[in-house]
Amino acid sequence: MKTGVIVILSAKADIEQEFLKIRSFGFDNCQLVSWDLSLRTDEMAEKIKTAMEKTGVSISAFWCGWRGPKIWDFYGGQETLGLVPVTWRYPRIEDLMTGADFAHKLDVENVVSHMGYLPENPYDPNYQPVIIALRTVAQHCLKNGQNLLMETGQETPVAMLRVIEDVGTGNLFVNLDPANLILYGKGNPVDALDVFGKYVRGVHAKDGLYPTNGRQLGEETALGDGKVNFPALVEGLHRVGYDGPLTIEREIEGDQQTADILKAKALLEECIAKL
Numbered sequence: 001m002k003t004g005v006i007v008i009l010s011a012k013a014d015i016e017q018e019f020l021k022i023r024s025f026g027f028d029n030c031q032l033v034s035w036d037l038s039l040r041t042d043e044m045a046e047k048i049k050t051a052m053e054k055t056g057v058s059i060s061a062f063w064c065g066w067r068g069p070k071i072w073d074f075y076g077g078q079e080t081l082g083l084v085p086v087t088w089r090y091p092r093i094e095d096l097m098t099g100a101d102f103a104h105k106l107d108v109e110n111v112v113s114h115m116g117y118l119p120e121n122p123y124d125p126n127y128q129p130v131i132i133a134l135r136t137v138a139q140h141c142l143k144n145g146q147n148l149l150m151e152t153g154q155e156t157p158v159a160m161l162r163v164i165e166d167v168g169t170g171n172l173f174v175n176l177d178p179a180n181l182i183l184y185g186k187g188n189p190v191d192a193l194d195v196f197g198k199y200v201r202g203v204h205a206k207d208g209l210y211p212t213n214g215r216q217l218g219e220e221t222a223l224g225d226g227k228v229n230f231p232a233l234v235e236g237l238h239r240v241g242y243d244g245p246l247t248i249e250r251e252i253e254g255d256q257q258t259a260d261i262l263k264a265k266a267l268l269e270e271c272i273a274k275l
Contacts, residue, residue, distance in 0.1 A: 001237065001272050003027065003205070003265050004060055004245035009034035009048075016051035025262060029058045031112065031202070031247045035065030037095060040102040048106055060245050061110035061149065061175070061202050064099030066092040073216050074184075081154065082116025083133045084126065093133055096148075097140045104144040110202055111141055111148050112175045118155040118163050131166050138169040147171045149202050153180025157187050157195035164199055174199045176237075177249070178228045179206035183218040190232045197240030205230070205246040205268055220251055223264035234271035246272075 007018050007030040022030060032048070034040070052058065068088040069080040083089050083096075100111045115134065119127040138148045148171060150160060164172050174196050178189030193200070207226030209218040223230065234246070246268050250260045 001234065001243055001275070002029070002245055003268050003272075004029040004031065004247040005261060005265075006030060006063075006204075006247060006249045007032050009036070009039055009044075011036060011039060015048055016054060019051050019055040019057040023055055023057060025258075026265065028056055029060050029245050029247075031061045031063050031204075032059045032106075032108075033063035033065070034099075037065070037067060037098070040098055042105070045102060045105040052106075059106060059108050060247065061112045062099065062103035062106065062108045063112045063151075064096055064103070066095035066099075066113065068092065074211075075215055077154065078117050082114050083137075084116030084118065084130055086126070086129070089129070089133055093136055096137045100137070100141045100144055100146055100148070104146060109146050110173075110175075111146055112151055112202055113149075114154065115150050116154060118150075118159050120156060120159045122162060122166075131163065134163065134172065135167045135169060138167055138172045142169055142171050147173050147201055149173045149175040151175040151180065151204070152177050152189075152192070153184045153186065155186060157181070157192040161196045161199070164196070172199075173201040175202035175204065176200045177204040177206055178230075178233055179204070179208035179220060179226060182210055182227050183208045183220065185211045185218070190229055190236050193233075193236040193240055197236065197242075200237065200240065200242050202244060203237065203242070203246050204249045205264055206249040206251075222250065222260040223248070224267050230267060231271050231274070234268070235275065238275050 141148045207223045208220045211218045
């Protein structure tokens with residue numbers, strides 16, 4: 001295991017400079033995150049590949065956004081996030097497939113996204129349509145030689161495990177965001193490894209606190225200031241055979257974000273050194 005970091009792909013940012021910045025922090029890998037569908041062009045793919053060659057930064061996964069509204073809470077989120085809302089399901093299937101094709105141009109094997117509040121009840125009338133939608137995207141990724149990773153948070157670990165089993169394509173895996181399991185109040189991330197540990201193919205190193213009301217998510221914190229037990233988590237990941245990057249994510253901006261990322265890097269490297 002080693003540390004990595006999130007890099008945002010945007011129209012206003014020079015990707016080569018973004019890669020040089022994370023190299024100056026001591027990182028040589030990232031998850032590339034993009035919500036701007038207009039950037040999925042051949043020209044942008046070439047710019048990114050050139051930047052990778054010049055800087056030596058590799059991309060462990062492409063985090064694929066989709067069109068339409070997104071509300072990150074317990075009410076609006078049910079109706080707006082991922083492949084679960086019927087209104088947005090088919091356009092987003094297309095968005096995830098075009099995102100996978102863009103990642104394929106970069107030779108990136110793992111495609112990540114939030115899939116929405118996956119139904120906990122397998123008899124929910126929306127459950128099988130969501131399975132079909134996920135299977136459609138996963139099969140498209142399979143043709144590209146790629147994995148499709150569902151980011152944790154909006155469902156319990158058992159519900160995510162059930163979905164992986166029911167989709168059944170063999171290339172559907174987990175991007176474990178331990179903070180999200182806490183922010184959404186869905187589980188303890190260390191214990192979650194007992195449920196889906198063998199399916200973890202990506203990790204966000206992020207921290208946070210449990211919700212304090214029934215409408216809003218818990219609060220994200222700097223790594224080490226929240227409820228995630230990172231020494232136990234890193235040990236658990238090692239136990240289940242995960243050897244990929246721990247990709248640091250801190251969802252603020254400015255100098256404090258940089259300070260928190262560097263703090264997280266040091267803390268995680270201490271955990272890794274003890275394995």
